[in-house]
Amino acid sequence: MKIRLLVTGFVFVMSLTMALPAAKAQLPRDVQDMFEGMLDDLDDDLRSKFQEAIDNDTPTVEFTPEEFKRFRDDPINPFDGLDRIDAEEGAGNIALKFELPSIRNRMIKPNERQAPDQLNQLDPIVSSVIPSVVAVMSDDRQIALGTVVDQNGYVITKASEVNKRKYLKVVTSDSRDHVAKIVFEDEANDIAVLKVDATLQPISWESAEADLGQFLVLPAPNGKVFSMGSYSVVPRTTQTGKQALLGVNPDNAANGVLVSEIRPNTAAHTAGLVDGDIITKIDGESIRDVGELVNSIRQNSPGDTIRISYLRGGKARKTSAVLDSVDLSGDRAKRYKMMSRLGAIPSKRADNFPSIFQHDAPLFPEQCGGPVVDLDGNVIGINIARNGRAASYAIPLENVQQLFRQFLREAVAVRE
Incomplete structure (x- = not known):
């Protein structure tokens, strides 16, 4: 049966x-x-x-x-x-x-940040970058974006989205198709370098400094901004190991996140939180569900101090907590990974990077590999992963440049 x-x-x-x-x-x-x-x-x-x-x-x-x-x-x-x-x-x-309800086809309200009318106004910002953005295709399906980094046909993209494909091509902003092949991979950063037989327009390596809270936009090869967000966490490692811990068992509530099972001698216990408290904000940012609480804590490192707004018996209170550390491995790592992904479509490889900065511009796995642009039109990084509901990861531009230079040195050494 x-x-x-x-x-x-x-x-x-x-x-x-x-x-x-x-x-x-x-x-x-x-x-x-x-x-x-x-x-x-x-x-x-x-x-x-x-x-x-x-x-x-x-x-x-x-x-x-x-x-x-x-x-x-x-x-x-x-x-x-x-x-x-x-x-x-x-x-x-x-x-x-x-089966899953389609997040891709969710109706976006006119007053939302990602509303088409809002994004259309930002298109002029990325006009100089658009010729350097390509769609990476396999079997007539977009599997990633790519960023042109050298006029001799070199494109950076996300390795785990392309490295098992039998056939690759890139489509440039002027709708030209070019057969592509992988010539270099860096597993730690999940970066691949593609080569096409064409002269392409590369990005400028002159990156600008980004400040926390600064608005960022994500361009597509069709000349449009497809997403916008803000720079939320400075470069850090997400490699497996020590992660920040508050020390609560969270559950969704109508007006925040209900906490229970406060563990002795943890950050939450020391901060005075008790079972039944409802966390409403972390560092001034609203916390509406468990996923947002997990992502908010994960943006920090062990030893960081966070400001917590919470309700106790319906009355608003505030406290601060110095985050503990926890070694995320085995089942604990799996559980943490699952919780952080609720409400989003994460990338196949969504974590464990040597150095990334975090922003909250939403994107799908097949939109990784493209540039992150500030409001002055400067490329500041390359999107490498969608990690969770409010977390996208990008590799800082200077790191991408170092990786590409490494590839060029190795290519020269092989020829010699």
Whole structure:
């Protein structure tokens, strides 16, 4: 006997159906991105099942009862409601069909920062950069953006989005297609250098200093600004290891984040927080849900002091906390990673970079690799990952330049 189930929802709620269509369902792009985001953290056999679903372009994954239990209990699993499935041995295999509401097609209100009318006014800012922005394509599908860094046809892009593709091409702002090949990769930074046989217009390496809170824009090859945000965290490492810790168990509340299980001798305990308090702001920024709290804490380093606004018994209070450190590895790292991704479509490789700055301009995985531009039209970095609901990562321009120079030195050494 085979049980078929439909799993839906982004803060994932499961519904059941016993009569799925017999025809093969195509794998939606959002679901594929979610599958790919879990691959590195799953057991080998579970990873192969999700990889098989990706390869076969299907949203349905079939498990034995034992495999299902391990996936259900894995901290990287973001799907709620799986505990309602009978997974006893002898009950037959379990086929889960995964669906997500389309974040890409969300209706944007006219007064939102990302409203088209708002973004259209910013197009002139990026006019000089547009010839240096390309779309990286595979099988007629955009898989990344790229930034031209040398007139001899060299383009920087995100390695993990392109390095397993059999065929690549770039499309320039004047709609010309060029076959591309990978000539250099830096795994630590997830950077790839592509080469095309064409003369292209590169960006200027003269970067400007960026200040916290400064507005930034993201250009597309079609000459438009597709997103804007603000510079929110100065360059730092996100490599696995010590991360900032407040020391609470968070849960969503109507007007903030309810905290409980305050751990003794943690930052929260020392700051005077108690079970039942509701955090409403961190450093003056509103905290509306668990994802925003996680991202806000993660923007800091162990030892940093944060200002906390909270409610206790309906009365507004304030305190400050010196953040502790926690070694994020194993299940703890998986759980933290899953929580930070709620409400967004994260990149396949979304973390563990030597040096990135953070901004809150939203983008999708296939929009990484393009430049980040300040309001004076200066390129200050290259987008490398969408990490979570309010967090996008970019590599500072000077770091990108160093990596490209490294490639050129190695290329010269090989020729010699």
